[in-house]
Amino acid sequence: MATAATPQAYPARAATETMSAYRRLRMCFLEARPTVQLMFVLRFLAASAIAAEYGIGQREFSIRSYACALLSWLFATVCIYLANGIADGANDRINGVGRPISRGELAPAQALPIAVGAAVGAVVLGALAGPIPALLVCAFLTLGYAYSAPPFQLRRGWLGSTSVVVAGGLLTYAAGVVAVGARPTPTLVAFAVAMSLWMGCVGAVTKDFSDVDGDRIARPRTLIALLAEWPLRRLVAALATLIALGILVAAQQIPGLVPICACLLPGAAAVGYLTLTTRHHHPRRLSRRPYHAFMATQLAANAAMGLSGV
Template sequence: MSSAVHPSRAALASCASRVGLAFLEGRPVVLGVFALRFIVGTLLVGGADWSSPRLSLAAASWLLAVWAVYLINGISDLEGDRLNGSSRPIAVGRLDVRSASAIAAILLALSLLCASLLPRAFLGAVVAFVCFGLAYSVGPWAAKKAAIAALLVAAAGVFLTYLSAALVAAGTVPASALVFATVASCWIAVAGHTKDFGDVAGDAAEGRRTLPVMLGVERARILVAAGTGIVSATAMALGAVVHQLRALLVLGVAGPVVIALTLLVEGTDRRRAKRPYRSFMAGQYALNVAALLNALES
């Protein structure tokens, strides 16, 4: 009896370990901000009823799709991540590609199964999001290989997250929610380029046309700082004028921080070069937490 039980326990533990590593590969910090975006999207329409199983099912479907998309991205980034010295599970060999691929397929199947129980518009949004993710990561013309295309696809995925959450919550999207989603997506499309400053060597070796690779690091820093300033100033103006958009004031504060780190952080050390990106991510979290608090107060 014990000889039959112990191998099954070992197999279960091994499976759980792979799922845990796949979760790490899916980037918990990104999954967390997508969860916040979805919650905020439901609250932007006012009066979202989170006691309804429909919203919980929709959130589960969306986050499973996000996890799968980022896991697929980790698989596709294997060589570049190794060249850049990444510590992600696939890059360091703790999670094999075959297991990661199987888990990604299961996640996608579960996501689509959940979405199929919801209105067709939401199912279509999930399919569209997955297509954006595949377009970003997979194939010879993957968007990740070109700086502008990569961030446009990422921004579209963020916009779709807010929009889909609002639709499943209320069946409609007010103008203020559309403006919020647009500005939040522009933050991704512009300030998101900070992620490339720590990966120049690997990106160049893989033939990716990121801004630092195409323009050189210094010119790329200036361009990203200028674009971030424009988005930040726009967010500040809208937040100051429109009560429903007060949360956008956060980007007015976060913008100068991202700009300062983008322009001042120098050197080739990857950890230091990632500081602008970490400030960009902190800005995303702060924006969505502020929007959440603003919605709860209203």
């Protein structure tokens, strides 16, 4: 049934047994979704910039420690998303996702050592940055493990997956603040909460609109599998609008939130329109448009807020 409904599905085929170390690393990085890596780095940098605007609070700033903290977070996100690609390989193949594992160009056995190495690198770099960065990155890696790996596999249920996405966003912003030794401010807290809700309530669902067939088989407790598509699309459009309006109300009391308002308001309108005018059976380049609008909005919001703090 799933294969008939998904003509874009990639056939299962064995990955090449031998490949150069460079090609394996490149394939693993592609599997870990470079755009998502960029997004996590931007969140980290935005939090650091906003926090630093209000002065260093807890300790003297060190470029070396900051670089270690940032690289630690990058290594951790590569590990988490590579592990997710390994866990979701069969589902991605059904949905025609097109990353190396689903295409059969990279075997899970080839990717797993890279994921483990990235995790070790993240912990070591976090420890070099300081005890709090190390604790934060360990918590982030634990969330990533619980999301994809047995026995937890929180990605299979809507509550678990949404909770992990929101918590991962909050941890990333917290790590950016800690890295510059600053204290959180009302502007930063409101920004971090709004963007984390944007990730969990909008991004975590819109990314699945193009993967309905595979998710109903492999992830039976997600919203896309439990609810009819049209009501869920209306719910996502409403949530996007509510988050944008909520940050607009907050900006009346916190002027520093004006840059995020300028991004979230048109972004929510775009997400809502594209969510309500596409369907999962459309070609993938069309069915992914709500997620692309979500991603562009958060890229713009984090960049705008980060630049406002420089």
